Amino acid sequence: MGAYDDLMAREREAQALAQVAGRLGWDQETMMPRGAAEQRAEESGAMQAVLHGRRVDPARGDLLAAAQAEVEASDAVAQAQLRHIRRDYERAMRVPGALAVALARLTSRAQGKWAEARAADDYAAFAPVLAEVVRLKREEAAALADGGDLYDALLQDYEPGMGAARLDAMFAEMRPRLVALRGIALEREWPKLEGRFDSAAQLRLSQKLAQVFGYDLNRGRLDLAVHPFSSGSGDDVRITTRVSETDPFNCFYSTIHEVGHACYEQGIDPTYRVTPLGQGVSMGVHESQSRIYENQLGRSRAFCGWLYGQMRDAFGDFGIADADGFYRAVNRVHRGYIRTEADEVQYNLHVMLRYDLERALIAGNLSVGDLEAAWNDRFAADFGTPVERASDGVLQDVHWSVGLFGYFPTYSLGNLYAGCLHAALRNAVPRLDAQLEQGDLAEATAWLRENVQQHGGLFEPAEVIARACGAEPEAEPLLAYLDAKFGALTG
Amino acid sequence: MGAYDDLMAREREAQALAQVAGRLGWDQETMMPRGAAEQRAEESGAMQAVLHGRRVDPARGDLLAAAQAEVEASDAVAQAQLRHIRRDYERAMRVPGALAVALARLTSRAQGKWAEARAADDYAAFAPVLAEVVRLKREEAAALADGGDLYDALLQDYEPGMGAARLDAMFAEMRPRLVALRGIALEREWPKLEGRFDSAAQLRLSQKLAQVFGYDLNRGRLDLAVHPFSSGSGDDVRITTRVSETDPFNCFYSTIHEVGHACYEQGIDPTYRVTPLGQGVSMGVHESQSRIYENQLGRSRAFCGWLYGQMRDAFGDFGIADADGFYRAVNRVHRGYIRTEADEVQYNLHVMLRYDLERALIAGNLSVGDLEAAWNDRFAADFGTPVERASDGVLQDVHWSVGLFGYFPTYSLGNLYAGCLHAALRNAVPRLDAQLEQGDLAEATAWLRENVQQHGGLFEPAEVIARACGAEPEAEPLLAYLDAKFGALTG
Numbered sequence: 001m002g003a004y005d006d007l008m009a010r011e012r013e014a015q016a017l018a019q020v021a022g023r024l025g026w027d028q029e030t031m032m033p034r035g036a037a038e039q040r041a042e043e044s045g046a047m048q049a050v051l052h053g054r055r056v057d058p059a060r061g062d063l064l065a066a067a068q069a070e071v072e073a074s075d076a077v078a079q080a081q082l083r084h085i086r087r088d089y090e091r092a093m094r095v096p097g098a099l100a101v102a103l104a105r106l107t108s109r110a111q112g113k114w115a116e117a118r119a120a121d122d123y124a125a126f127a128p129v130l131a132e133v134v135r136l137k138r139e140e141a142a143a144l145a146d147g148g149d150l151y152d153a154l155l156q157d158y159e160p161g162m163g164a165a166r167l168d169a170m171f172a173e174m175r176p177r178l179v180a181l182r183g184i185a186l187e188r189e190w191p192k193l194e195g196r197f198d199s200a201a202q203l204r205l206s207q208k209l210a211q212v213f214g215y216d217l218n219r220g221r222l223d224l225a226v227h228p229f230s231s232g233s234g235d236d237v238r239i240t241t242r243v244s245e246t247d248p249f250n251c252f253y254s255t256i257h258e259v260g261h262a263c264y265e266q267g268i269d270p271t272y273r274v275t276p277l278g279q280g281v282s283m284g285v286h287e288s289q290s291r292i293y294e295n296q297l298g299r300s301r302a303f304c305g306w307l308y309g310q311m312r313d314a315f316g317d318f319g320i321a322d323a324d325g326f327y328r329a330v331n332r333v334h335r336g337y338i339r340t341e342a343d344e345v346q347y348n349l350h351v352m353l354r355y356d357l358e359r360a361l362i363a364g365n366l367s368v369g370d371l372e373a374a375w376n377d378r379f380a381a382d383f384g385t386p387v388e389r390a391s392d393g394v395l396q397d398v399h400w401s402v403g404l405f406g407y408f409p410t411y412s413l414g415n416l417y418a419g420c421l422h423a424a425l426r427n428a429v430p431r432l433d434a435q436l437e438q439g440d441l442a443e444a445t446a447w448l449r450e451n452v453q454q455h456g457g458l459f460e461p462a463e464v465i466a467r468a469c470g471a472e473p474e475a476e477p478l479l480a481y482l483d484a485k486f487g488a489l490t491g
Numbered sequence: 492m493g494a495y496d497d498l499m500a501r502e503r504e505a506q507a508l509a510q511v512a513g514r515l516g517w518d519q520e521t522m523m524p525r526g527a528a529e530q531r532a533e534e535s536g537a538m539q540a541v542l543h544g545r546r547v548d549p550a551r552g553d554l555l556a557a558a559q560a561e562v563e564a565s566d567a568v569a570q571a572q573l574r575h576i577r578r579d580y581e582r583a584m585r586v587p588g589a590l591a592v593a594l595a596r597l598t599s600r601a602q603g604k605w606a607e608a609r610a611a612d613d614y615a616a617f618a619p620v621l622a623e624v625v626r627l628k629r630e631e632a633a634a635l636a637d638g639g640d641l642y643d644a645l646l647q648d649y650e651p652g653m654g655a656a657r658l659d660a661m662f663a664e665m666r667p668r669l670v671a672l673r674g675i676a677l678e679r680e681w682p683k684l685e686g687r688f689d690s691a692a693q694l695r696l697s698q699k700l701a702q703v704f705g706y707d708l709n710r711g712r713l714d715l716a717v718h719p720f721s722s723g724s725g726d727d728v729r730i731t732t733r734v735s736e737t738d739p740f741n742c743f744y745s746t747i748h749e750v751g752h753a754c755y756e757q758g759i760d761p762t763y764r765v766t767p768l769g770q771g772v773s774m775g776v777h778e779s780q781s782r783i784y785e786n787q788l789g790r791s792r793a794f795c796g797w798l799y800g801q802m803r804d805a806f807g808d809f810g811i812a813d814a815d816g817f818y819r820a821v822n823r824v825h826r827g828y829i830r831t832e833a834d835e836v837q838y839n840l841h842v843m844l845r846y847d848l849e850r851a852l853i854a855g856n857l858s859v860g861d862l863e864a865a866w867n868d869r870f871a872a873d874f875g876t877p878v879e880r881a882s883d884g885v886l887q888d889v890h891w892s893v894g895l896f897g898y899f900p901t902y903s904l905g906n907l908y909a910g911c912l913h914a915a916l917r918n919a920v921p922r923l924d925a926q927l928e929q930g931d932l933a934e935a936t937a938w939l940r941e942n943v944q945q946h947g948g949l950f951e952p953a954e955v956i957a958r959a960c961g962a963e964p965e966a967e968p969l970l971a972y973l974d975a976k977f978g979a980l981t982g
Contacts (some may be wrong), residue, residue: 016537036727046507236527
């Protein structure tokens with residue numbers, strides 16, 4: 001296997017360099033001195049140039065062709081490696097170098113403009129540069145689409161194999177049921193956590209939660225960052241969380257969410273480490289792991305019973321009388337404008353709003369000039385509230401400023417996948433609630449590792465879920481779960 | 492200036508990548524999860540391969556030739572940039588790729604063998620792999636020397652322009668006077684710090700010391716590591732220290748030492764940032780900065796008066812009655828085998844021992860099999876004590892295992908340079924002691940920045956010192972300083 005081995009040696013080196021570049025990003029958010037930002041931009045740019053140079057090296061294409069002729073059709077692992085390499089190579093070769101450079105420069109500038117505009121609540125100040133981003137992203141999409149749908153082409157960067165038509169169908173099923181459920185939930189009173197919670201004690205409990213959910217701190221670490229994230233693959237997967245003295249749930253559920261992402265990376269078959277198969281296969285599958293850890297497991301009644309005891313031990317009496325009240329506080333449904341603060345009922349409505357708008361932008365059916373009004377109309381329709389400030393509306397997310405079109409729907413897809421996996425997990429582990437009541441996640445996380453995480457990039461995203469669940473992914477399990485959970489909570 | 496500008500753009504990218512590789516090293520010593528070591532070796536190897544590929548790229552040689560024809564002789568900065576690039580390119584091209592790879596692999600293995608042998612106090616277990624390291628280093632030296640002296644060729648990696656003949660002359664002047672001074676100093680009793688010193692309070696005072704000595708924490712950070720070091724250039728220069736509850740001087744003087752290195756990097760003309768001129772010019776000049784901060788300034792009677800007050804504030808009464816006693820405790824001369832624990836009087840004797848032995852190894856005048864006996868003989872001659880354990884003798888330093896031949900003498904050269912700079916600084920700042928008594932290092936560090944640090948790689952190492960001092964570097968100022976200081980301390 002001369003060509004295949006040569007190709008894989010090159011790809012290992014590229015994957016190792018990508019890990020270094022990723023860790024540079026981690027450092028920037030956690031450790032970097034403030035005064036180093038300008039120099040860091042030059043360092044990151046140099047790393048990206050190296051990575052890009054390797055992606056589009058014609059020798060890579062030659063080796064790939066030779067390796068494809070060489071590998072047996074029955075060698076599933078090698079075939080999957082080649083599939084990932086081929087997809088990455090073709091994607092890189094399709095986009096003209098000048099366009100890639102222009103996009104990198106423009107989105108760097110646009111992110112700064114977005115931050116300024118958001119601080120000033122001034123969409124008009126952001127619209128011109130966003131229009132430029134949309135123009136170049138459509139150009140890039142056309143280069144990638146090869147005559148096909150522009151939005152579908154962009155979607156492949158985040159969820160290979162997925163298409164807007166399929167998303168449309170799933171979301172169309174979800175939206176009216178979520179709007180209805182939202183209406184019912186908001187009629188109820190929900191307890192809210194009050195008081196102050198010691199930061200150091202929050203971080204100690206975060207460390208404990210991370211371990212309870214199976215995060216291996218010998219191959220990772222937990223630090224603070226403004227926006228929590230997980231970073232890295234293989235044996236060096238780091239997570240961050242944040243601490244607010246008045247909002248310990250933010251700390252704990254951020255930690256559990258990132259632990260879900262990190263356990264996915266840590267759980268991949270170690271023989272795939274530092275190869276194209278050695279990462280989570282898509283944003284949607286990644287989000288399915290973070291969400292099932294955070295929501296279906298972490299916000300379950302059974303686990304909340306255990307967590308209530310832990311919080312009582314850590315903080316004493318904090319004004320919530322029993323585990324049932326605690327469960328209601330954890331799952332509180334409330335009016336709000338901000339996606340990242342949304343509860344399980346409303347979160348996907350936020351995502352669908354963005355999905356429909358960005359599809360229209362990329363299709364050329366909506367102009368950037370009309371975007372704010374379209375946002376506000378849709379928000380009023382789904383959430384029943386007028387948007388009064390752009391920072392609560394169209395300016396709240398960074399994604400579009402940095403060119404992430406096609407990314408938003410993977411959040412909801414992750415929730416949908418989590419719904420499917422949760423149903424299958426409940427079938428496979430009938431004693432799950434009894435375990436969760438003890439803070440025992442071992443069997444649940446082992447099932448996820450066995451059925452999802454270990455495969456890394458071996459299967460296509462939808463196939464991973466279908467294999468784990470024994471059925472194609474669909475919206476009904478998530479909707480049934482939400483109906484049951486919030487039906488019970490609202491009586 | 493087409494070729495020059497093109498060349499410099501490439502070099503900037505290479506320098507930026509070198510910064511990334513350096514930060515990976517920092518991460519490994521401070522933040523990396525323990526279980527990530529194997530993966531990290533692959534990541535570091537990939538970065539080194541990228542850096543090496545850029546160093547030996549024939550296009551670099553072509554651009555360099557074109558740029559040399561283009562740049563005016565009067566453009567001192569551009570000429571200095573070209574000098575550094577040329578030296579680096581020629582060095583890289585002279586060593587066959589297979590030898591470079593063999594050395595990298597061998598030294599990685601040898602470092603592990605050294606650690607095992609040191610733990611077992613068994614030189615014989617280390618000797619075979621060390622013999623292999625010496626063999627390959629002699630091969631490398633022959634490739635670099637181009638018919639000249641092998642050891643001189645290796646020395647150029649650490650101290651460009653320096654030669655063994657000149658070192659011999661300087662060290663020959665130093666050795667008898669240091670042996671004599673050592674004999675006198677060891678006849679006296681020296682107070683020793685006793686008791687326990689809170690770790691957190693040590694770290695707080697370390698942060699204060701770093702700032703007092705001019706370290707810019709907005710462009711750096713202070714963390715813990717097993718072996719203190721400074722890392723990075725330009726706007727991201729990080730230092731580490733260590734804490735032992737029974738030995739606060741180790742923490743404080745490690746911090747001050749690393750701050751000296753870091754201030755050198757932070758003090759370089761910002762227009763040189765991320766270029767070949769944007770780093771300290773040699774190991775010797777680097778060590779001159781760490782040593783003058785640590786010793787001539789940090790261990791002066793005047794500064795010890797201020798530090799005594801700081802330590803009293805931080806730790807209360809710690810059993811030393813007054814500032815004079817404190818000064819004696821800080822400068823305590825004591826018998827010991829270990830270089831890194833040696834005082835100002837004996838430190839250079841440790842270095843010269845290693846220098847003479849490694850010169851003989853590289854010249855082929857000493858075999859690896861005879862090295863331990865040669866070490867022990869020389870140690871008995873200079874220190875008057877038999878070495879009883881290899882870990883106290885020939886196995887104490889990591890340097891030779893990783894192929895660092897030619898590095899040791901730069902430690903003493905740094906001390907010698909520091910002696911020259913200190914004499915010039917005293918002339919330039921007559922009120923220095925009055926400032927040090929107040930913990931005010933501003934004028935001293937400004938003088939060092941102005942006269943040494945800002946130049947980065949603009950001048951050759953010896954020229955930096957000669958320009959700052961108005962005379963060629965020589966041993967006499969250091970010896971006169973030590974005679975005066977320890978003469979007074981020993982009455």
